[in-house]
Amino acid sequence: MNTGAQQTLVICGHGMVAQRLLEKLVAQPHQPFSRIVVFNGEASPAYNRIQLSALLAGDAKESSLVLKQSDWFRQHNIEIHQGDPVTAINRIDKTVTTTSGLVQEYDRLVIATGSRSASLGIQGEEMAGVVGFRDLRDTRKLINISQRHRRAVVIGGGFLGLEAAEGLRSRGMSVTVLHRSSHLLNRQLDPTGGALLEDALTARGLTIRTRTSPVALLGRDSIRAVQLDDETLISTDLVVIAAGISPNAQLARDAGLDCDRAIRVDTRLRTSDPTIYAIGECCQISDQTFGLVEPGYQQAEVLAQVLCDANSDAAFEPSVIPTRLKISGIPIFSCGQTQPDGDTESVVWQDYETNRYCRLLIRNQRLTGAVLFGETTDGLWYSERIQQADDISPIRAHLAFGKHYCDAA
Structure with a gap:
């Protein structure tokens, strides 16, 4: 292993939490890394995912979502590889390999691969016109489809699902929201609050169906209808799947790291390999995973201290997040x-x-x-x-x- 200021830090992923980690790293008084190399699975620089709903609704432009301009990375000597995700980790040689075949050595490795839309596990999810709502590419697809078609079904009455539904409605689509629970935002609201929200959204033009689940997505090449558990068919040109998330932990599993639903880490964000760390939606502490950006930001602050100071007592303790x-x-x-x-x-x-x-x-x-x-x-x-x-x-x-x-x- 390199020592002193000759160490290389590699980060897999470049979402909001990874970007916050970079900002906290360069602000540390002691900097042990001569190289910081980031492999981004997306072709776009790190952007504000929270504003994707505003982009979908037409209330924001793509350029306003970018978190840092390229000058910032050059100024801090951070290498960014866009659209070239890490596909394998060799823990013996301490290298990562990317989609393009690039092999990069590391002294410390951070996995920040985030999450993806959870699969429904039903027929037809692979068809054209069936889209998640997790990233900029998804949002571009939704905007494109909304310009050519008029009917949409959103599966999931959580925050992301309702944001997608409202964005599509604002673009002129007729939108039906399917939610298997008894009320909308069932993780954030009680039944009364959920009913008030349903009334408000219905008044704005959305069609809401709670206690309802799809059993099949129908069509030949493109989506044409959604079959419900009561045998109802809803004709549609677009289905948005927003029924929860799944941590992107396969890279860690393939490398032999300890994983459960996500990558297991301790309160210093360290995996079962002491040179590899994980933060954000891809990590798990005890039995808790994290679907909000705020705990990811807290983890980034802790990890920056841990990486830059071996004697730091910084630790992340999961707390009640409003x-x-x-x-x-x-x-x-x-x-x-x-x-x-x-x-x-x-x-x-x-x-x-x-x-x-x-x-x-x-x-x-x-x-x-x-x-x-x-x-x-x-x-x-x-x-x-x-x-x-x-x-x-x-x-x-x-x-x-x-x-x-x-x-x-």
Whole structure:
């Protein structure tokens, strides 16, 4: 292995989390790497995936999604290989091989391969007109199809599915959303919040079908219809699959690294090979995987310290991450527990005139969960109460009305 400032760091993947890692690395006071080499599976430089929905809806341009211009990478002596993903890791020789056949040695290796749309496991997923909604290439396909066709079915009523549905609707398509759970955003909202969201989206022109699953995608070469579990057929020109994600861990599996649903790492983001690390949606700590960008950013900050300082005590500890969303202009916030159980009490506030809703879950005079719909100003304050687990007894009567009321109390 090289020593001192002669080490080479290789990063597999160049999404938002990998880019954040690069920014944190170059900001470290001690820099042990003479070379940082990044292999990007996409042909485009790292971009803001969160803005893909705005791009689909026509509210953003591709150029506005780019995270850093090429000058930034040259300035920091970072080599980027676009559209040339790593296909194999040789842990004995400490090399990676890419699609183009390039072989690159490494001293430290970071796997940041992200995730992909989960397969439905049903007939017809391979047909033309069946698209995921995970990256820029998917978004370009959706825009292209929306310009030529008028009917779409979105499978999945989570955040990505609803963003795709709204984007396609704004481009003039007739969109039906299929969701197998009882209400939309079932991981972020309780049934009341989900029903309010369904009413709002239906009023905007979407067709929502909950408690519904597809059993087959029908067509010869291109998608023509979706068959539902009640034998209903929905004619369509486009199907968007947004029913969860699967971590991209095959590269690590093939290299013999310890994997479960994703690549197993410890709190220092180290895999079963002490020279290889993993961060973002492709990694797993204990039994927890990560589908949001915020924990990935936290991991990037920890890993930058670990890579640049062997004596660093930095460690990533999974925490309660609040979810702040905006669907078709409707603000939504949730944190912690979203469904009541036998040990919780609920404080509920609802304004039927303005469709604002708040549900707070309390256990032993501690706030354990918050669901907000239509008004989310106090969301982060509720999140602090959940994470700090402070006694809310003195402010309980005012809790549903937010921080200012509680401060006054």
